[in-house]
Amino acid sequence: xxxxxxxxxxxxxxxxxxxxxxxxxxxxxxxxxxxxxxxxxxxxxxxxxxxxxxxxxxxxxxxxxxxxxxxxxxxxxxxxxxxxxxxxxxxxxxxxxxxxxxxxxxxxxxxxxxxxxxxxxxxxxxxxxxxxxxxxxxxxxxxxxxxxxxxxxxxxxxxxxxxxxxxxxxxxxxxxxxxxxxxxxxxxxxxxxxxxxxxxxxxxxxxxxxxxxxxxxxxxxxxxxxxxxxxxxxxxxxxxxxxxxxxxxxxxxxxxxxxxxxxxxxxxxxxxxxxxxxxxxxxxxxxxxxxxxxxxxxxxxxxxxxxxxxxxxxxxxxxxxxxxxxxxxxxxxxxxxxxxxxxxxxxxxxxxxxxxxxxxxxxxxxxxxxxxxxxxxxxxxxxxxxxxxxxxx
Numbered sequence: 001x002x003x004x005x006x007x008x009x010x011x012x013x014x015x016x017x018x019x020x021x022x023x024x025x026x027x028x029x030x031x032x033x034x035x036x037x038x039x040x041x042x043x044x045x046x047x048x049x050x051x052x053x054x055x056x057x058x059x060x061x062x063x064x065x066x067x068x069x070x071x072x073x074x075x076x077x078x079x080x081x082x083x084x085x086x087x088x089x090x091x092x093x094x095x096x097x098x099x100x101x102x103x104x105x106x107x108x109x110x111x112x113x114x115x116x117x118x119x120x121x122x123x124x125x126x127x128x129x130x131x132x133x134x135x136x137x138x139x140x141x142x143x144x145x146x147x148x149x150x151x152x153x154x155x156x157x158x159x160x161x162x163x164x165x166x167x168x169x170x171x172x173x174x175x176x177x178x179x180x181x182x183x184x185x186x187x188x189x190x191x192x193x194x195x196x197x198x199x200x201x202x203x204x205x206x207x208x209x210x211x212x213x214x215x216x217x218x219x220x221x222x223x224x225x226x227x228x229x230x231x232x233x234x235x236x237x238x239x240x241x242x243x244x245x246x247x248x249x250x251x252x253x254x255x256x257x258x259x260x261x262x263x264x265x266x267x268x269x270x271x272x273x274x275x276x277x278x279x280x281x282x283x284x285x286x287x288x289x290x291x292x293x294x295x296x297x298x299x300x301x302x303x304x305x306x307x308x309x310x311x312x313x314x315x316x317x318x319x320x321x322x323x324x325x326x327x328x329x330x331x332x333x334x335x336x337x338x339x340x341x342x343x344x345x346x347x348x349x350x351x352x353x354x355x356x357x358x359x360x361x362x363x364x365x366x367x368x369x370x371x372x373x374x375x376x377x378x379x380x381x382x383x384x385x386x387x388x389x390x391x392x393x
Contacts, residue, residue, distance in 0.1 A: 006038070011043055052209060084189065093125055094175040098115055099181065099183035105257075109337045114202070114226055117223075137242070150185060161187075161191075163185060182201075241320045250279075250327045254285070254286075254297055272384065286335070322339050327344070332351070340366030340368070343368035346370055
């Protein structure tokens with residue numbers, strides 16, 4: 001965890017960016033240091049990206065190009081301005097590389113739409129998802145999607161950039177194209193990984209940011225970009241994990257992706273389990289990757305007194321369980337996007353968004369019933385009352 005000093009500097013830098021002021025160079029230099037670069041990404045990069053404002057994309061590009069290549073950032077920014085312009089794919093590539101967004105929920109809501117479009121636009125091509133294995137596992141049962149393993153560490157700036165040479169080497173295939181859905185592997189399009197003529201960049205933070213599209217969700221914006229780029233009009237989000245999942249009436253996730261603002265304060269989680277258990281349904285809850293989330297899950301189960309079975313396997317395995325369940329309940333997290341893509345009825349508790357557009361962009365959309373609880377007041381009693389009304393219906 002970054003120190004208080006790092007967090008304060010990051011908040012000050014973000015404030016300068018949001019006000020449109022010239023950001024102090026010394027603030028950026030201090031945050032690029034290994035001890036503070038975690039705050040640079042968590043506070044500044046996410047703070048700019050989560051607002052989905054086109055003007056902030058320009059600020060992000062200038063700021064992070066300087067962080068990546070001090071004194072030589074102009075070339076990165078000029079390239080970024082060129083590749084951000086959508087254009088139609090030409091030719092018949094033998095290989096199509098789609099970059100993972102690294103976060104699981106984004107790979108369902110955004111990347112899977114592009115994978116669907118790429119498969120259909122290029123039926124004879126080999127299509128690969130480039131990124132961590134846990135992300136590819138969400139599509140491992142799809143015979144059209146191969147895996148290009150790329151390790152990405154969410155650590156210091158230096159650790160995050162370490163994947164860049166490996167990625168460039170892996171994408172140097174002649175006769176291939178690279179599709180970048182605003183991936184952290186390229187630091188949201190800033191890092192060149194192949195010649196520009198083979199590179200197609202979906203700037204998800206700005207696309208549809210003005211005019212009538214301002215409140216559309218990311219799967220819809222991605223579908224529109226895929227139509228513009230590939231000529232495929234009805235690409236959809238999907239998952240295809242391997243394996244048979246155990247039957248479950250209700251699947252639950254309390255994961256928040258290390259963003260505590262998405263949580264509802266205690267005793268919400270234990271009371272939620274009590275409420276769901278009253279139906280007599282079989283409950284399964286994901287323990288996550290361990291650590292703080294697993295401790296919260298265990299505490300909520302213990303305090304609720306409810307009979308709940310826990311899932312300790314991969315997220316792809318839990319995604320298969322969500323697909324077979326009768327109801328999914330969780331915070332704004334990867335599970336809600338899996339449920340939405342599979343048509344599983346879901347109740348999503350959406351809290352901690354920085355602005356209305358972030359809520360609009362990340363809300364789950366799909367063919368099934370979606371009850372979305374927008375939390376402006378994180379009072380546990382109020383949120384539980386809303387869930388109770390949904391369950392009664």
